[in-house]
C-alpha cells in the first residue's frame with residue numbers, strides 16, 4: 391500500500407514528507423493506522439546526528455492508532471484494537487528481562503537501533519529500495535507495520551494523542567521522577583528543562599506527593615504551563631538559578647534534581663543544587679560524543695547519587711497500562727501537555743517550535 395511518511399535521508403536533515411510503499415505485515419506483525427504521533431527531542435537528535443540512527447528511515451517513536459490488519463501468528467492483538475506503541479518491547483528471556491529490568495532488554499535495544507523489524511528486514515520502501523524503521527515503530531506515517539510486541543492495548547477513553555505521548559515523553563518523565571528519583575510525600579525536586587519530558591517529570595513528581603517542585607527553563611513563557619502541570623515554582627534558567635534554589639532551601643539543596651535537557655554543562659552545574667545524600671537524575675540525553683565532568687571529592691564526601699534514567703525506567707508495557715489508568719483517574723493532565731497539533735505536512739513547523747522551546751508537546755494528527 392502507499393503511505394505518507396516523514397523521512398530522514400541524510401544526517402542534518404531536512405526531514406521530508408514523502409509517499410512510500412508499505413508491505414503487508416508478516417509473521418508476528420500488525421498494520422497500524424496511526425491516529426496521532428508526538429514530536430520528541432530524540433527524533434531531533436537523530437536528525438542532527440547527535441544520536442546515531444540507520445538512514446534513510448521513517449522517523450517517530452511516539453505514536454498510537456488502530457490495528458487495521460494482522461499478519462500470521464499474531465496472538466496478542468486483534469483488528470480493531472486501539473494501541474499505543476512501545477519502542478522497547480522486551481523479550482522476556484534475556485539477562486535484564488529475567489531481573490525485572492525489561493526496559494533494558496538486550497534484544498529489544500539491539501532491535502530498535504538496527505533499523506529493521508524483528509526478522510531483520512524492512513516493510514517500508516521507495517522505488518524498491520528499503521527504508522529503515524526508526525526505533526522499530528516509525529510513527530511519523532499515516533500507516534505503519536510494527537511487531538505485535540510493540541503494541542500495547544489502550545482503553546477506549548484514552549485519546550490517541552494522549553496515548554502517543556504516554557508511549558515516550560510521559561513514560562520517560564514520570565519514570566525519571568517516580569522510579570529513579572524515587573520521589574515521595576514531602577520531597578523537594580528541581581526539574582531542569584520544561585519540555586515534553588521535563589513537564590512529564592513534573593506531573594510524576596506531583597503524583598508522587600512531592601511538596602516543592604521547582605521548574606527551570608530558559609524560556610520564561612513556560613512558567614504557566616509548568617505550574618498548570620504541577621510545579622510549585624518556576625525559575626528562568628540563568629546564571630543565578632542554582633543559587634536561587636540553594637537560597638530557597640537554606641543552603642541545603644533539593645532532594646532530587648532531574649536534568650531533562652541533555653546538556654553536560656547543566657548536569658555538571660546542577661549537581662550543586664542536590665542536597666547531601668540526594669540524587670541527580672539524568673534523563674535528557676546529550677550528544678553521544680560529549681562527556682560530563684564532576685568534582686569527585688565533593689561528590690563522594692557529600693554522598694550524592696547520579697542516576698541515568700531510560701524510557702519508563704521500568705517495564706515499558708506495564709508503564710503504558712499504568713499511565714493510561716493514572717490519566718483516566720485524573721492524576722496526569724496530559725491533555726494540557728499537548729500545546730500544538732499539526733498535520734504531517736507541517737512536521738517541520740513542529741520541530742522548529744520544539745527547538746524554540748515554546749511548546750509542551752506538539753502532536754502530528756492523521757485524521
Ligand SMILES: NC(=O)c1ccc[n+]([C@@H]2O[C@H](COP(=O)([O-])OP(=O)(O)OC[C@H]3O[C@@H](n4cnc5c(N)ncnc54)[C@H](O)[C@@H]3O)[C@@H](O)[C@H]2O)c1
Nearest residue numbers: 431432583584585586587607608627652674675700701747
Ligand atoms: N532518557 C530517555 O529515555 C529519553 C527519552 C525521551 C527523550 N529523552 C531526552 O530528553 C531530552 C528532552 O526531551 P524533550 O522531548 O522534553 O525536549 P524538548 O525540546 O521538548 O524540551 C527541552 C526543554 O529544555 C529547555 N532548555 C533548553 N536548554 C535549556 C537550558 N540551558 N536550561 C534550561 N532549559 C533549557 C527548552 O526550552 C525546552 O523547554 C532530550 O535530550 C531527549 O533526547 C530521553
Ligand SMILES: [Zn+2]
Nearest residue numbers: 430432558559
Ligand atoms: Zn522520545
Ligand SMILES: [Zn+2]
Nearest residue numbers: 481484487495
Ligand atoms: Zn529481554
